Amino acid sequence: MTDRPFRRPRPGLATPVQIAVLALMTGAAYAQSTPAPAPAPQAENSPAATAADGKESKALPQVVVTATKRSTSLQKTPIAVTAISSSTLDDAHVTNMLDVFNLVPSMQGTGQGDHGIVSITMRGIGNDSAKTEYADPEVALFVDGVFAPRPEGAATMLFDLDGIEVLRGPQGTLWGRNSTVGTINMKTAKPVLKDNSGYVEGGVGSYNRMGVKGAINIPLGDTAAMRVAFIHEQHDGYVDYQKPTQYTLAQQQTAxxxxxxxxxxxxxxxxxxxxxxxxxxxxxxxxxAARLSFLWKPSEQFRWDVSVEQFADRGTPSMSLMQTPRSGEKLWSALIDTAPSLKRDSTSIRSRMEYDLGGMALAYVAGYTHFKGSGTYDQDFGVNMPTSFTTGATHQEDNTVWTSYRSQSHELTLQSTAKQTVDWVLGLYYAAEDNGIRFDIPIVNGTQQGTINWAGSFIQPKETVDSKAVFGQATWNVNDALHLTGGLRYTHDDRKNIGGRGWFWAANPNAPQIPLNATIDPTDPANGYTAGNINDAHYTGGKTTWLARATYDLSKTAMAYASVSTGYKSGGSGDGGLHYGPESLTNYEVGYKTTLWDGRMTFNVSAYHMKFRDFQFSAPVIVNGNRQFAYSNAEGAKVSGVEIESSLLVTNDDKLMVSAAYTKTKLGALVAASNDYALPVCFDAALGGNCLNVTGNELPHAPKFALQLMYEHTFPLSNGDTIAPRISFHYQTANWLSVFNLGDGDRQKAYSTADISLRYVSKKNWYVDAFVRNVSDEKIKTSAGSSGAFANAIWTAQYAAPRTFGVNAGYNF
Structure with missing residues (x-):
């Protein structure tokens, strides 16, 4: 707890929140008595079913998902999909993608410090290097069906959501490019006609945490409505500052x-x-963040949802910490010579129009996002102590001087609606990106006063992506039990790098001998830089992906399915204009879903085998003395696994949720290099530099076994209020943190952790929620790196958050 007053957002950030709060207060003033929330559809119950206390037995709510581009019951959807409701998100205190990972089988993730982004791994496949303007992720991220192509979007706050759907396995037919191993679709809360309602919540916690969020639904006549939602979250940094060892003048002179x-x-x-x-x-x-949403529904046949969302980040990046702290220092501390900063702003517009044609439905989904940002990051991590102004250490910064990412997407679909022998959907898709960045890496011997070791400015003024697709999918309902589905999608990608250059320090003694910074123009020869990488390139390619699936309803409450599907991730070009090939895979999957005990239990299981071709690997490397980002295609990779999800109402007041995953991975033929790791000298002199043959290694972020348990008991009180304690437990076996599989430093050992919370809900519509996350304060590595000589490398790591606690209080009106 803290009595620190709420810190006002910086100028430029307050405006959207102030507007949202004003709208919230205005709406609350004239809102009528709060209508009870509409109950979720319930599974059918046996009339004779009773709970242990003699009361009529409840059932789990029936979950509806849109994984197949139409609304279907989760238990009748033949896809491995996790549906996370808004109440589950609240119970788990989810505010960004990093909070989601423990809720989904086979899903892992980590923050990437120097770009301030979140990388996602699913079923053992991800891309830690999808933090650049070049790379694409393997897990496609959507908000209301609108594709978010750059990984910065993955860190955007998750607020005022109806829920999140996580589709596992390639979803290329209906969801498109870069959904190689999965798709995440976040569904925002929509306005409701003729409804005055809303909520507001505030909270405090450890590390001076302060938070506030809210939303209000405002009717605009009989055919329109508006919803205003906002959130602000802040807490102090976890990483304390270390003090440098101050050597005497004589010691410095000797060194x-x-x-x-x-x-x-x-x-x-x-x-x-x-x-x-x-x-x-x-x-x-x-x-x-703030979001303004509108609904216009002039008739039963036509509906138009449109929203405008603004996001601003003025936090700081995540620091990589020494895995073995220097003597006398804590793990959560570092010797810092570059102050942290992060400035990220994005504006997103999303629109969906639907028209019922009678037996068919026409839908048009469009979106536009503009992201811009900058940041500074201490890339030397303070692992060495300088012994003089030019010896004992290096000073290295990773500075994003500026970024500007613009993307747009358009999807037009026509699909059947009335139940018929063949259910079908046809679609056209177009997406475009126009991205630019300046990213500086100054490396100085000793301290910032020292001599220049190396410096590079990577300026990519215009990198474009142009993607077009046509797709279709049909399900033949052979009879009431057997359903056969086939789908095809053809995608064509056109990618260009126009004017991209890597400007490198040319060791010109007449140039200013100072670290590279934003005020230096590296394109001016007087400043001592030369164009080392000419990155102009043009890549085009296309791919047809397909799906074949058979589904059989074993009974009214059980179904099984088997599918073969393919996925595709576009090729492209890296530094030096060097092309790399596309990545593709074939996924074989079987699954079973059932509802038991009169709707009180669901049990879903899936087993899969993924076989990749030309698996993409990317990393920063050194070529001819210059640093660049390089791509290569491994011979392939194989991933197999089993996933289980189950929910159970033990009694009317006791709920248990279980998910588990087993994953086995194997990388194909690949010789890999990376500046992020201390590696041995290449075994092949022709390759030069440092490298490692990683053929047959396990893939990173893929524990063989992971288990998640959640248990909640609700105590009804005599006055009608309730109090509900809740515990979430997570366990997973050891997993590697890179393809190099380099030993303990490159490995997160097996661990378990728990979150606990206690929620008090008043019948008068207010509530209080107290929580502790990572109760045992586990030190959980999510990515790693090493520096120095291979035999005596110093290991660093990114870590999941330490133990935190807090209290939230809210009111629904």
């Missing part, structure tokens, strides 16, 4: 002379004020 042929010419004492010891810490949150 300097030893590296300078015994001479003290040019010597300077270390300016210890260059080390950061105050101000915002790494791993801090300061995020704000």
């Amino acid at each position: 300097y002379a030893a590296s300078n042929g015994g001479s003290l010419t040019g010597f300077q004492p270390i300016n210890y004020n260059l080390f950061v010891t105050g101000g915002p810490k790494y791993n801090a949150q300061d995020q704000t």
Whole structure:
């Protein structure tokens, strides 16, 4: 707990929230008595069913999903899909994608510090390097059916949602490019006609956490409605500042002379004020978002939903920490010589029009997003202590001077609606991106005062993506039990890098001998840089993906399915304009879903085998002394696994949820290199540099076994209020953190952790919710790296959040 006053958002951030709060307060003032929320559809119950306490037995709510581009019951949908309701998101205190991972089988993720993004792995497949303007993720992210192509979108706050659907396995036929191993669709809460309602919530917690969120639904006559939603979350950083060892002047001179042929010419004492010891810490949150949604429904046949969303981030990046802290220091601390900063703003417009043609429905979904940002990051992680101003360590920054990503997408679908012998959907799709970035890496010997070791400015002014697709899918309902589905999609991608350059330090003694920064124009020869990488490139390619599936209804409450489907991720080009090939896979899957005990239990299981061709691998490397981002295609990869999900109402007041996953991975032929790891000298002199043969290794972020349990008991009180304690438990076996499989430093050991909460709900529509996350304060590595000599590497890692706690209170009106 804290009595620290709420910190006002910075200028420029307050406006959308102030508008949202004003609308919320105005709506609350004239809102009528709160109507009870509409109950979720319930599964059919046996009339004779009774609970253990003698009361009529309840049933689990029937969950409806849109995984097949039409609304269907989760238990009747022949796809491995996890549906996370809005209440589950609230119970798990989910505010961003990092909070979702433990709720979905076979799903892992990590924050990537230098770009401030979130990378997602599903069924053992992901792309830790999907943090650049080049790379695409393997898991496609959608908001209301609108594709979010850049990974920065994965960190956008999750607020005022109806729910999240996570589809596992390739979804290329209906959901399109980059859904190689899965699709995540976040569904925002929509306006409701003729309804005055809303909510507001505020909270405090550890690390000076302060949060507020709310929403209000406002009717605009009989045929239109508006919804205003907002959120702000902030907390201090987890990473404390270490103080540098301050060597005497004589010690500094000795170290300097030893590296300078015994001479003290040019010597300077270390300016210890260059080390950061105050101000915002790494791993801090300061995020704000607001959404304005409109619904126009002039007739029963036509509906138009449109929303405008603004997101702003003024937090700090996640720091990689020394896995073995230096003597006397805590794990959550670092020697910092680059102050953290993060500035990210995005504006998104999303629209969906639907028209009922009678037996058919026409839908047009469109979206536009503009993201811009900048940031500074301490890439040397403070692993070494400088012994003089040019010795003992290196100073390295990763600075995003500017980014600008623009994307648009359009999808037109026509599908059958009335039940018929053949259910079908046809669609056209178009998406385009126009991306640019300047990313600087200054590396200096010793401290910022030292001599330039290497410096590069990667300026990509215009990288475009143009993707077109046509698709169709049909299900033949052979009889009431047997359903056969086939689908095809053809995608054509056109990608260009126009004017991209890597500007590198040319060791010109007449140029300013200062670290590269945003005020230096590397394109001006007087500043000492030369164009080392000419990145102009043009890539085109296309692919047909397909689906074949058979579904059989074993009874009214059980079904089984078997499918073969393919996935595709586009090829492209990297630094130097070098092309890499597309990635594709074939997925074989069987599944079984059933509802038991008069609707009180669901049990879903799926088993799969994925076989990849030309599996894409990307990493920063050194070529001819220059750093660049390189891509290669492994011979392939194989992934097999089993996933189980089950929900159970033990009694009317006791709910248990279980999910488990078994995953086995194997990488095909690949010789890999990466600047993020200390690797041995290449075994093949022709390859040069440092590398490792990783053929047959396990893939990262793929524990062989993972288990998630959630149990909640509701205590009804005599006055009509309720109190509900809840515990979530997660266990997973050890998993590698890179394809290199380099030992303990590159591995997260098996661990278990738990979250607990206690919610008090008043019949007068207010509630209080107290929670503790990561109760045992486990140190959970989510990615790793190493530096120095291979035999004596210093290991660093990104970590999941430490133990945190908080209290929220809210009111529904």
